[in-house]
Amino acid sequence: xxxxLPAPQSPGAGTKVRGECIVLLAWDLGFQVDLTSALRxxxxxxxxxxxxxxxxxxxxxxxGATPVQFACASPLRVLPDAPPAQVEGxxxxxxxxxxxxxxxxxxxxxxxxxxGRSLFDHHDLQIAARAEVERLLRTIxxxxxxxxxxxxxxxxxxxxxxxxxxxxxxxxxxxxxxxxLAGFLEADAGPLAPELIEHAIASAMAWSPxxxxxxxxxxxxxxxxxxxxxxxxxxxxxxxxxELLELRVLDDRLDALLEHADTLxxxxxxxxxxxxxRALASFAEVQTDTALLFEGMNNAIKLVGDQYxxxxxxxxxERLNLPQWDASVLRKLATADALYQKTIxxxxxxxxxxxxxxxxxxxxxEVVLGVAG
Numbered sequence: 606x607x608x609x610l611p612a613p614q615s616p617g618a619g620t621k622v623r624g625e626c627i628v629l630l631a632w633d634l635g636f637q638v639d640l641t642s643a644l645r646x647x648x649x650x651x652x653x654x655x656x657x658x659x660x661x662x663x664x665x666x667x668x669g670a671t672p673v674q675f676a677c678a679s680p681l682r683v684l685p686d687a688p689p690a691q692v693e694g695x696x697x698x699x700x701x702x703x704x705x706x707x708x709x710x711x712x713x714x715x716x717x718x719x720x721g722r723s724l725f726d727h728h729d730l731q732i733a734a735r736a737e738v739e740r741l742l743r744t745i746x747x748x749x750x751x752x753x754x755x756x757x758x759x760x761x762x763x764x765x766x767x768x769x770x771x772x773x774x775x776x777x778x779x780x781x782x783x784x785x786l787a788g789f790l791e792a793d794a795g796p797l798a799p800e801l802i803e804h805a806i807a808s809a810m811a812w813s814p815x816x817x818x819x820x821x822x823x824x825x826x827x828x829x830x831x832x833x834x835x836x837x838x839x840x841x842x843x844x845x846x847x848e849l850l851e852l853r854v855l856d857d858r859l860d861a862l863l864e865h866a867d868t869l870x871x872x873x874x875x876x877x878x879x880x881x882x883r884a885l886a887s888f889a890e891v892q893t894d895t896a897l898l899f900e901g902m903n904n905a906i907k908l909v910g911d912q913y914x915x916x917x918x919x920x921x922x923e924r925l926n927l928p929q930w931d932a933s934v935l936r937k938l939a940t941a942d943a944l945y946q947k948t949i950x951x952x953x954x955x956x957x958x959x960x961x962x963x964x965x966x967x968x969x970x971e972v973v974l975g976v977a978g
Contacts, residue, residue: 622768627705637700637901639698651673660914675693676693696745699851706730
């Protein structure tokens with residue numbers, strides 16, 4: 606396990622960093638997306654790229670269905686005093702779209718907490734990005750099963766630092782400037798307690814002395830001097846954020862399903878009950894769709910094992926509380942299944958009793974007719 610980085614030695618005043626800040630915004634579009642059709646509808650700029658492999662990884666370490674990536678025509682303004690940022694989109698087969706707004710940054714390390722606070726829950730950016738998502742959904746609607754853009758949005762901010770103090774390793778830089786890095790990750794421009802600083806950067810992990818990634822609940826910091834972009838780490842962090850969105854959506858759907866489970870408690874009738882049958886069919890449809898989405902999301906990418914990216918994903922998932930969300934969805938799926946099965950059993954028992962009564966009446970009728978004859 607990577608040891609926790611100690612408390613900072615300096616506030617970062619006078620030390621500049623250069624890189625880019627990436628704001629991720631994810632929405633649920635519908636039940637599923639036919640990526641082949643979406644690729645055609647989005648045009649020549651769309652592509653399907655696998656996870657970039659900068660480090661050794663097994664052959665199966667890849668998406669089950671490679672997402673569609675594309676450039677958006679309209680840039681979005683991320684910060685008032687910065688030029689509009691170019692936007693790229695990633696479309697997943699389990700019905701999620703994630704927009705990525707990349708902004709070049711050059712600032713003092715001491716200003717990082719202010720940057721993090723400025724980007725936290727950025728409503729203006731979310732409104733503008735949602736309008737772009739609505740436009741994109743109109744374009745790819747034929748490729749989407751049960752299209753319905755939900756209100757939930759999941760944002761995540763990644764700071765990629767590509768240039769910092771010469772001769773200083775990534776881990777040493779993080780040790781010296783732990784306080785402003787923690788302020789960025791926690792989106793708090795005020796002073797932080799030493800234990801909070803330590804907790805915020807305790808998840809730091811590295812492949813070499815020249816790189817480091819620190820995933821947190823609200824965002825992540827990547828230090829990487831490699832001339833190649835850290836797209837592999839960004840793809841893993843993006844997927845963790847998308848998974849959080851989908852787990853939230855599934856959890857809400859199951860809450861709504863269980864809240865209306867009283868429609869299944871209608872007293873079973875001997876005669877056909879169209880209303881009860883429709884309620885049961887609707888319950889089963891939502892239950893099945895949720896289970897399929899849950900399995901599709903979990904099988905979308907093969908990030909298991911002891912490989913570096915798998916450890917990054919696991920660390921990010923723990924900070925995003927993915928295991929707890931996962932357990933909540935599984936528990937509610939089991940509850941829904943138990944309710945459905947009990948309802949089916951009750952209806953079956955009523956039908957059997959009705960058939961038994963009919964048989965007894967037929968026997969009685971036959972005896973009466975025999976005596977009368």
